[in-house]
Amino acid sequence: MDVTVNGSARHVGGEADTTAVQLLRETLGLTGTKLVCGTGVCGACTVHVDGVPTVACLTPASALDGASVTTVEGLQGKHPVQRAFAAHDALQCGYCTPGFVMEATSFVDRWRAEHGETAPSRAEIASALAGHLCRCGAYEGIYAAVAAACTGAHDTDDAPPPRVEAMAKINGTALYTTDVHMDGLLEGVIVRSRHPHARVTSVTGGDRVVDLLPADRTVRYVGQPIAAVAAESLSAAQAAAERIQVAYEVLPAVVDLHLAEFPDSPVVYPTKQERKQAPKSSEALSIPARWHGNVRGPVPMNWRGGLAVKRIQQAREQGEDRLVEARFTAEPQVHTPLEPHACLASWDRRGELHLWVSTQAVGVVAERAAERFGLKPEQVHVSAEHVGGGFGSKLTLTSEIVAAAELARRHTAPVRVVLGRAEELTDGGYRPGARADIAMLTDGDGKLAALTLDVHGDGGTSIGSGAAALARFMYGHAPRRLRDYDIVTHRPPAAPFRGPGGPPLAWVLEQTVDEMAHRIGEDPIALRHRWDGNSKRRALYDLAAALPMWSGRPAAASQTGRFRRGVGVAAANWMYFLDRGTQIELTVEDGIVVARTTTQDMGQGSRSVIADVVVAELGLPPGRVRVDIGRTGTVHGPASGGSRTTASIGPAARDAAVRLRSALADKAESRGSGGSLEQRLADAEGLRVVGSRPRDRRGYVTPVELDHLVVGRGFSGAVHVTEVEVDTRLGRTRVTRVWGGIAAGHIYSPTLARSQCQGGVIQGIGYALYEERITDPLTGVVLSDNLEDYRIPGIGDIPEIDIHFHEAGFEHADGGGVGLGEVSTMPVAAAIGNAVHAATGWRPHHLPIRPDRLLEGLRP
Numbered sequence: 100m101d102v103t104v105n106g107s108a109r110h111v112g113g114e115a116d117t118t119a120v121q122l123l124r125e126t127l128g129l130t131g132t133k134l135v136c137g138t139g140v141c142g143a144c145t146v147h148v149d150g151v152p153t154v155a156c157l158t159p160a161s162a163l164d165g166a167s168v169t170t171v172e173g174l175q176g177k178h179p180v181q182r183a184f185a186a187h188d189a190l191q192c193g194y195c196t197p198g199f200v201m202e203a204t205s206f207v208d209r210w211r212a213e214h215g216e217t218a219p220s221r222a223e224i225a226s227a228l229a230g231h232l233c234r235c236g237a238y239e240g241i242y243a244a245v246a247a248a249c250t251g252a253h254d255t256d257d258a259p260p261p262r263v264e265a266m267a268k269i270n271g272t273a274l275y276t277t278d279v280h281m282d283g284l285l286e287g288v289i290v291r292s293r294h295p296h297a298r299v300t301s302v303t304g305g306d307r308v309v310d311l312l313p314a315d316r317t318v319r320y321v322g323q324p325i326a327a328v329a330a331e332s333l334s335a336a337q338a339a340a341e342r343i344q345v346a347y348e349v350l351p352a353v354v355d356l357h358l359a360e361f362p363d364s365p366v367v368y369p370t371k372q373e374r375k376q377a378p379k380s381s382e383a384l385s386i387p388a389r390w391h392g393n394v395r396g397p398v399p400m401n402w403r404g405g406l407a408v409k410r411i412q413q414a415r416e417q418g419e420d421r422l423v424e425a426r427f428t429a430e431p432q433v434h435t436p437l438e439p440h441a442c443l444a445s446w447d448r449r450g451e452l453h454l455w456v457s458t459q460a461v462g463v464v465a466e467r468a469a470e471r472f473g474l475k476p477e478q479v480h481v482s483a484e485h486v487g488g489g490f491g492s493k494l495t496l497t498s499e500i501v502a503a504a505e506l507a508r509r510h511t512a513p514v515r516v517v518l519g520r521a522e523e524l525t526d527g528g529y530r531p532g533a534r535a536d537i538a539m540l541t542d543g544d545g546k547l548a549a550l551t552l553d554v555h556g557d558g559g560t561s562i563g564s565g566a567a568a569l570a571r572f573m574y575g576h577a578p579r580r581l582r583d584y585d586i587v588t589h590r591p592p593a594a595p596f597r598g599p600g601g602p603p604l605a606w607v608l609e610q611t612v613d614e615m616a617h618r619i620g621e622d623p624i625a626l627r628h629r630w631d632g633n634s635k636r637r638a639l640y641d642l643a644a645a646l647p648m649w650s651g652r653p654a655a656a657s658q659t660g661r662f663r664r665g666v667g668v669a670a671a672n673w674m675y676f677l678d679r680g681t682q683i684e685l686t687v688e689d690g691i692v693v694a695r696t697t698t699q700d701m702g703q704g705s706r707s708v709i710a711d712v713v714v715a716e717l718g719l720p721p722g723r724v725r726v727d728i729g730r731t732g733t734v735h736g737p738a739s740g741g742s743r744t745t746a747s748i749g750p751a752a753r754d755a756a757v758r759l760r761s762a763l764a765d766k767a768e769s770r771g772s773g774g775s776l777e778q779r780l781a782d783a784e785g786l787r788v789v790g791s792r793p794r795d796r797r798g799y800v801t802p803v804e805l806d807h808l809v810v811g812r813g814f815s816g817a818v819h820v821t822e823v824e825v826d827t828r829l830g831r832t833r834v835t836r837v838w839g840g841i842a843a844g845h846i847y848s849p850t851l852a853r854s855q856c857q858g859g860v861i862q863g864i865g866y867a868l869y870e871e872r873i874t875d876p877l878t879g880v881v882l883s884d885n886l887e888d889y890r891i892p893g894i895g896d897i898p899e900i901d902i903h904f905h906e907a908g909f910e911h912a913d914g915g916g917v918g919l920g921e922v923s924t925m926p927v928a929a930a931i932g933n934a935v936h937a938a939t940g941w942r943p944h945h946l947p948i949r950p951d952r953l954l955e956g957l958r959p
Contacts, residue, residue, distance in 0.1 A: 102163045104129070105173030111160075119163055120144045120155035123170060130278035131171040131197045131271020133487075135232075135437045136520050140886040142231030143198040143437060146170050152205045154230070171197035171271035180204045181269045182253040183244035185260035188850050191235035191858060192702030193268030194437040194487030199231050199241060200269060207248045216251040225895040232886065234437050234488050235702050236858030238897045259721050261850040263706045264485070273485045276441040276457040277517055284443070285329040287506045287516035288336040289498065290343050291526070292318035292325055295589035295879035296352035296365065302326050304343035309505035311498060313376075317350075319367060319560050320591045321879045322525040327502035329514045352589040354879035356532075356557050359393040359588045367393055367560060367587040380531050380558040380593035381565045381600060382494070382741050384805060396584030397553070400568035404580030410549040411538045421548075423614050424538045427607045429928075429946035431557065431872040432530040432865070433883075434596055435891055438487020439523040444503035445513035451478040456500055459489040460738035462697045463806075465731045467496035472504065482730045486701035490862075491595035492528035493701075494740050521884040528594030529872050531564040532557030533603040539611050545619055547630050550579040552607065555586050558593030566600040570608055572672060572814060574630040590879050595740065597859070598673060598921035602866055602928055606946060609669035609929035614942065617655060623668050623933070624649065627818075635842035635908040636670055639818035642903060643668060646838055649820055656940030663825045664835075665938025669929035670818045673922040675811035675912065678737035679804065681747040681792040683709065683755040687783045692719065692759065694726045698736030698748060703920060704851035708745050709752045711848055716756035718776060734789055735807075742815070742918020743808065747792055749847050750914040755790025762788050793913040811912060816842040816905075817922045819860070821930040822898075825938045827957055830950030832935055834864055837900045841923055844909030845916030856902045856923035863927020865892045868947050 100111050104127060111126060123129045123146065133143040137156050144155040147169040148162075174181060180203045183189070190196040206227040210219055219227075224245050233241070247253055260266070267273040289311065290302075299316050302308060302325060311324040318325065325345055330336040351365035358364050368374045368390070379385055388398045401407075414422040436457075443455040452472060458464050458481070465481045468474070486493070499516040506514040518527060534555045542548040556564025567581040612630075616623040628640040643649060652666035683696045694709050706726040713724050728736065737747040763779045766786065774782075800810040822836040837860050846852045869890040873883040883889040902923075909915050928946060936942040941956040 100161065100164045103167040105169055117160045118156055119158040119160050122160040122163065123155060128280070129170045129172055133194055133197060136886040138885055138887060140232070141195065141437065142202060143195050145198040145201040147201060147205065152202050171200055174200070174204065174270065176266055176270040178204050179248045179253040180207050180244070182257045183248040184269050185265040186253060186257045187240045187244040187247060188261050188265070188854050189237055189240035189244040190262070190265065190268055191237050191854060192438070192486060192488045193273055194275065195231065195233045196268050197271045199228065199233070202228055202231060203245050207245060210249050216249070218246040218250050228894050232891060232893055234435050234891060236861030237854055238861065238894045239857045239900055240854055241894065261707065261848060262704060263710050263726060268485070275438055275485045275487050276443060276455050276483065277438055279443045279455045279515070281443070281445065281513040283512050285331060285506070285510055285512050285514045286333040286336045287327050287329040287503055287514045288340040289324050289502050289516065290326045290328070290340050290345065292321055292323040294318065294347055294349055295321050295354050296350045297347040298350060299325060299345060300348055301346040302343065304328065307509055308343060309502065309509055311502060319589050322591055322881065324498040324502065327506055327516065329506040329510055352879065353393065354589050354874065355876045356586055356588060359586050362392055364393060367589060377587070378561040378592040379563040380556065380561040380595065381563045382595045383563060383565055385563050393587045394584055395562055395587065397582035398568070400571045400581045401579065402571060402576060403578035407549040407551055407578035407580045410578065411540050411551055414540050419540070420618060421541045422538065423611055423618060425611060425944065427535045427537070427610065427944050429533045429603045429606055431532040431593065432596065432870045433524055433872050433889060434490045434492035434528050434594070435524065435889065436488030436490060436492060439518040439520065440493060440497055440499045440527055441515070441517040442500040442503040443513060443515040444507040446508055446511070451480065452504060453480045454500060454504065455482045457486050457493060458483050459486065459493045459699065459701055459740055460495065461699050461729060461731060462735060463494065463738055464496055464500065468500065468504070471496060471501065480731055483699045484729045486699055489701045489739070490597050491599065491740055494595060494738060520886065524884045524889055525881040526591050528596065530596035530602070531561070531593040533564065533566055535566070535603065535607040537607050537611050539615055541615060541619060545621065547574055547577040550577060553582045553584065554603070555584045557586055559588055559590035561592035561594070562587065564600060566604040569600050569604045573608065575632050590874055591881065597862065598925045601671060601673060601921060601925040602863065605669055605671045605926045605929045606932065609926060610932050610942065613667065613933040613936065627670055631670065633672065633814065633816055635905055636672070636816040636818060638905050639816060639840035639842055642840055643818050643820050643838065646820055648822055648836055648838060652937065655937040658938065661826060661828050663827060663938040664822065665825065665934040665936065666820065666822045667930045667933025667937055668818065668820050669926035669933060670816070671922055671925035672814040672816045673742060673925065675746065675813050675815060675917040676741040676743040676808055677792065677811055678743055678747040678807045679792050679794070679809050680735050680807055681737050681751045682734035682789050683748065683751040684734045684787060684789045685713065685755045685759045686787045687780055687785065690777070690781045692717065692724045692780065694724065694752065695733040696728060696736035696748065697731050697733055698744060699729045699739055701739055703739060703744065703855055704848050705739070705744055705748060707851055708749055708847045712749055712752040713756045716753055717760060737807065741808065742921045744918065745847055746912065746914065746917045749916065751790050751792040753914065754793055755788055758788040758790050762786060795913050796911045811917065813909060815917050815919060815922045817926055819926045819930045821927070821934050823931060823934040823938060825935060825953070827939065830954040832868055832931070832948055832953065834898045834931060836898050839900065839902045839923060840905060841902060841919050842905040842908060843917050843919040843922065844912060845906055845914060846904050847916060849904070852904070852919060853902045855920055857900045859920060859923030860900050860927050861892050861897055863924045864896065864931065866946060867928035867931040871947050
């Protein structure tokens, strides 16, 4: 087969049965073309074939015979679209970016040929890029970049982009775990359970099969890893996996959430030891609780709970109108990072383990791997140069890492294990579903008098959903009884997901607050302002109340006709987390300041935060600072979870820069030389300093660290105002505008922070309207295991999103700022629910707000 790739004629043989994406990535090594969905849904594998954008995952390799193919590498970073993407930060993790770039270059070239240097509308851009998905939610930057490129604004070289690694991601040279290749590499495949509950009595298939079962040899969900095999190609490994024979002793199972509560249902964890080993769906400490069959709890977080129950019961008996009671539910939301869970493992001759992992926690993976394989910490080397998203699902030692390492040891060769999209959507983690019963009472003065909330989490085999507990920290100190429960089933385990417990809590609490405002005839923002003692959120309420979108909104349920507009508001908070052991080392190398720490960047901008702080503190041009993260072998750095990263690395980077400046001055003084900082750097080759994360002025809430995590003083906050248009004939809800107010103190990199918050809003829109993990109620098989059946928001689903930062309130925190990734997404679904109610008079109680549910709710 003869094909011209990026202007170079190539002859390729023996690839007739493969797809174009496999040919490009595996045979030709052009890894800028990403494989995500494999079904032509996401657009990440888009290339130009004879000048036409084409998805390579659906194109047979044989179809390229005689064709001219251009991949993102072939653009060489020279197209105006690539410079526009960098300038407008039209990316986060970057895994989808090459596909967007290839589609956008074709559109921009065509647009300019037909329309000259004019800007297309958002609708025209959305139509052109409709076949592409970005799970991080960088769509606002993409809109801006494409429009600017069409006007010719980026025809010449631009200033350095706000994201230091932007061009590497845009031109396809950024290396992700799925892109790593080594000589002699084998591909690994995991063999998974076909039963929701069974004891595995034997696994046969050769001496190269590795065991992934727990000690009791019991599987508890369809899709649980049993074993793994490896071969020279993925297709050969898949064939080997099909030949493995697994013998099961099938056991009774419960896969229906409602049946799991019955006393005579099969019990998922019958013994105390099994319950101790249950996986967790949050990052919080697991609080001991009683079990009643498959129901764990209650886990209480009360404040004068008995009084709250008494007041509500009295109001119920008296038929008080000041009492609002309701049940809300939410379906599970799947993380869906576009780079799936992946690991390449290799053992060297010294018996040391090398792991290339798609992870949010380089240091944690190294620690857990050392424990798992009986190694010293310094014998485990973990790398995650670039990470294609995670959102909480990649925080620990997961099955693909264990499988790759065991297979590599068995074969004495490097082995790569990459989850397929169906595996990712089945066993990659998800936000637990929730069933919540809430009661809220006000007194005669309209003050919150009592609150009760019981939340039952639906996390499959996992526990610790922890939504009700978070209501302890909103709206003052009125009496409240808050209880969390878990209902376990023989279904895959949930995992921490961006603000664990926060979005379902806001969905329940904020709609109830909204209903109370309507019940007592008060403006919903004014009521929150009156109840909420947090000065940071009160400042956001003032801004939100002054928005024309809010002040000019139609009265609730006042409209008729097919299309109705509604505006809703919701608030949230999140704890201030940090890793106080964080360090940054700065070393002078060839006149460049190199910053290192054991952290990673999955798109939130850690590299840029460190670089910006060091550049500002030392007064150096950006090109004189390089950030080298994503690997072990240096000083301790934080995991990327719980909104702890920036609040940890920013102050540590500043401390390191101050120390380096002082060390340079001392060195110059000892030599009796002066000169510029550049000259001092030239004279200080090899100079190394280590900066630490300084202690906050008021200390911390928690006296000791738990897994490198402490709780700082104060809460970040968010107030979101959202406008929707409801089609009452088709039941479709379209979000048309969002204003997001974020109170997180000092913003280190405003452009990147704004993009991250917009992405949080977009994930909240998905939670509200589209995302629903569906399992078969009889077999426990995940049915929504592809990106057609599991729908995440596309660029056409996204409204204009305006983010406002309130930067006061964290002056006691070193660096003055805290994390914002979690809090930005938490109130979105509730704000949409409140907007739907305002538009129609019908209040949604179930997530997602599907058309069938809305139409049923609007029936007379």
